[in-house]
Amino acid sequence: MKGVVTINNQTATLNPTEALTLEKPSAKDGSAMWELVNKSSLDQNSAYKYIMMCEYFAETCVVAKEDDQVVGFVTAFIPPERQDVVFVWQIGVDSSQRGKGLASKILNELIERDACRDVRYLEATVTPSNEASQALFKKFAREHDTTCEVSECFPEELFPSDEHEAELSFLIGPFDK
Template identity: 70%
Template sequence: MTSKTESPIVDQVTFDIPSVKDGTSMWELVNNSSLDQNSPYKYLMMCEYFSETCVVAKEKDKLVGFITAFIPPQRSNVIFIWQIGIDSSYRGNGIASKMLNTLVERESCKFVCYMEATVTPSNEASQSLFKRFARDHDTTCEVTTGFPEELFPEEGHEEELTFRIGPFS
């Protein structure tokens, strides 16, 4: 499915399964953004052990975006999106939408009919992305409390809302 918001830049970008060599570039992209920072090891692990449920977007050999995701144990019909990162100079071109669609079309997601993610209330871009995905797939997007603010050990971390999209096919 092609998003109505895609631009010609998307045609110059490839969407693929990451290799372990992509882990460092993913970490660097996050560290140059406002995304929650994880250790470099997290990205290496995602590329090594969850590559079939992750996506990298590249223009030539430059990583311009990624998704880290996994299918939760005991819930083979759900793909949980852990993190989406887009290089700041590529935002607004439909790359995140294309990565989500690439992911759910994979063989590894053949039993997936729900997508879940947690999003902070201030992250309007991600909220719009998931609501648009639901609209594009003619399904619902339910938003519920995910992780309340008081669960986070550091001061000032916003609550995380759970977005549940589906069913879709």
């Protein structure tokens, strides 16, 4: 049996032992997303945040599943006052999937969604020490032949705990659609 990736109802062959899909999440996927985050170094939000994002923002969230198990996701939304931007709140990939380009595939699925047809920019915040996410977003900009502007967004002193770094804004775009 050949592995298949399904993206926007199109299929592509992968490693023969894998069956990977990228799809809109449902509320029942929220707890699996939360568990994936808890096994990683990502900021831990409440389980409710993931369930809520799946329920109310499914059009701008993506889950990657292998054999019906969540192995990656992105939570994102379009800010009401900036309809040409999709803001990526969090992207996570299970350690079993790292190095396979899954995060890039998830981001591409996101910006190709009907809900993002008017989106010309992708924005995310990243801590200075998160080199993997910084590399992901810069690579994403290169792959889309556009710019990635990095600026200060939320300084460290805004956070109530001494344990949270500043957040840098990564603004990628404009995208040609």
